[in-house]
Amino acid sequence: MASKEATSGNGGLKKRSIAGSFLFKIPNGIDKPVQVALFRRSGKVSTYQHKLAPISGSVEKDDASPYATALREINEETGLTLSSIELLRVGKPYTFVDASIGREWTINPFGFRLKDKAEGGVGEEGITIDWEHEGFEWFDPLDVKETDEFGGVPKLVNSLRRVWPEYDLGHHAGQVLTLGLRRLRDDHESGARQLAEKAVSILKTLITEMKSDVIDDTWWANVRMAAWHICKARESMGAAITSAIVKTLDRVEVVFNQDLPSPEKLRQMIESIDDQLIQRKSTTDRIRDTFSNYLRQNVIQTTEPKKRICILTLSSSSTISACLLQAAAYLNVSLDLRILESRPLCEGVALAAKLLELQEGSVDFTVTLYTDASMALAAEAVDVVVLGADRISTTGDVSNKIGSLPIVLSQRHVAPNAKVVILSETEKIACPGLMEEHSAEENDPSEVIQAWTGNSKSFEIIQGALADAQGSSTQKLQVRNTYFEWVPARFIHGYITDEGLWSVQDIAERSSWISDEMDRFFKNL
Structure with a gap:
């Protein structure tokens, strides 16, 4: 494909940023060999004719990211789409100079797993190469060599070992x-x-x-x-x-x-x-102690001290379950616990079961389970909304189980005086970056679809539409199964951590420290 090149001041070298994607076949049995596909470049390409290489292409200005480049090039050069591959590894980028052709290459390596037909993919038979290649071969990754006899492009092994460090x-x-x-x-x-x-x-x-x-x-x-x-x-x-x-x-x-x-x-x-x-x-014990102190100072010891507090939460968290019961016993108050079921995996139900299993006779509490759609009813008259965290951004925004943001928005409408607190280890603070810059996780839609089997006719129609969409350029139906969403920092009253009650400033400082550590260990790899 045609690409634009930048010329550096380093002897007139032309700079190009490349996405290089290795395609793997990984069997279920660990004793069965892993294989990686290498594509033999044709005589029509501008560089490294007839050499073995990963699927490669230039990162263009219109590409959202090197990953987007990788997906585009895979589709153009093999015909494969995301229904037939999954991202396996993201390699550490690196730069090298090939003075023989006057180029400075920046390589962004990726590893993808080829899905077989049983998984809904097209399998190896569905690979259709374009004019840029003469063919492809499968290799044991450990047999790939940086030699003239092997016949690979420059730095082939360096690129491979960055997505397959097993090498x-x-x-x-x-x-x-x-x-x-x-x-x-x-x-x-x-x-x-x-x-x-x-x-x-x-x-x-x-x-x-x-x-x-x-x-x-x-x-x-x-x-x-x-x-x-x-x-x-x-x-x-x-x-x-x-x-x-x-x-x-x-x-x-x-x-x-x-x-x-x-x-x-x-x-x-x-x-x-x-x-x-x-x-x-011991981190949970430290979070529990900070949580108990926060409840005493901000919820229980008000103008009229409370003997019963109402807490709303969702999903399943070992930290939350330990903190709720132990705080109730320590503070000598009764708990009205309201828990959303947390579809599609119903982790909220698991949390309720865990609390009932762990309860001690001295703790006075009741548990009410709510459907996710009734969160506004569940939020009525609550004192505290308690959420966990899977990631905390440098500005204090919190990524947590899907449903967390609607809970907070419902609380602000029906119980505006309630507190929203995050129970989290400080290790969940991410490197600098806004919440929009962090990746979202999409998961298997079948987890959602299975709940619809009670309506057999609708279930069959949905299943049929999804089956028809496999490999089709037009798709009339999609089922989203997103696990996580962001709660902005402006909705949060306190961050209860294993190192005490933290502020957004504390979070920003820890985020910067993590970034420095990442650079120290990984920058020069």
Whole structure:
């Protein structure tokens, strides 16, 4: 395709930013080999004719992002659409110069998984190459080489290892990363805190399984590259995962810089990560204590001290469930708990069950479950709206379970004096950026559709329309299943954290610290 190039002052080199997309076949069985497709460039392209390469194309000024470029190029060069692929990895961009053709390339690597027909994709048979390629072949990623004999484009292995760091990790550590990233991506039951803990455990296991006879700069770079992908595995939960991972890297770095034999370094690294995991267990207790103090000062000890308080919440959060009952017992008040069912997975029902299971005889509380559509009724006369957080932006906006914003808007209408508080670990604060800049997570629409089976005729019509839309350029029906939405900071009265009652200024300072840590560990990879 035609593209516009910028000329730099570096010897007249032409600069081009490229999206390079690797297409993977990943079987369900871990012992079955992963394969990556490389496309042989035709004699009609302007550079690197007849060389093996990922699907590549220039980032144009009209492209919203390199990711948008990647999707466009995949469609143009293979005919595949999003119904047949899913984003697997986002690689760390890098720049290199090919003086032989007078170019400075900035490569934005991506990895995509090819869906098979059983998943609604077109499979390998649906790949239709265009004039830019002579054909394509499947390879074991570990067999891809940076040699003339292999016949790849320059820096092919560097691009590949950025979306498939398993290339450098060795067999056992590579399997740990592959399975770990898959678990983080596919886990839609655990909250951000639980996923962050799982992420730290994955990194710990990976370090344990890596070759540790020589712990040197190459080893440390491989650890950081794997950590980068762990941070990127689940963007909607990325704030908590990233904070936890950079704290882990900070601990590992302290040991790495010591003058110790490699086996002793490894032992101390694992011991330090274990200590981090143990310390995480006390965060809920600290949030609970801050929450209790907030309720006492801002809700209970008013002009007429309350003996009963009404709290509205939704979804399922281990932090919220622990804080509600323990705060009630500590403050010696009764609780009127109102919980939305939280479709499509009904996590609110799970929260109610958890509270009933954990209750003690000394705690006086009642639970009322409401349908999501009746949130305005549920908000009537409440004292506090309690929400969790999956991500907090640098300006204090909060991403949480879908339904959080309507709850707050309903509360402002029917109970304007109620407080809106966020219960959250500080690790859920994201790097600098507005809420609009953070990625949204769309999930399987079948989770929503299954609730409609009671109306069999309508269900059949919907299913038929969705089936007809597969691979069609015109789509009359879409079903959205968005898990998260943003609550603006202006609606929030307090942030209850494991480090106390925080302000928006506190959040901004932590956000800046996370950004600095990200640069320190990942900028020069």
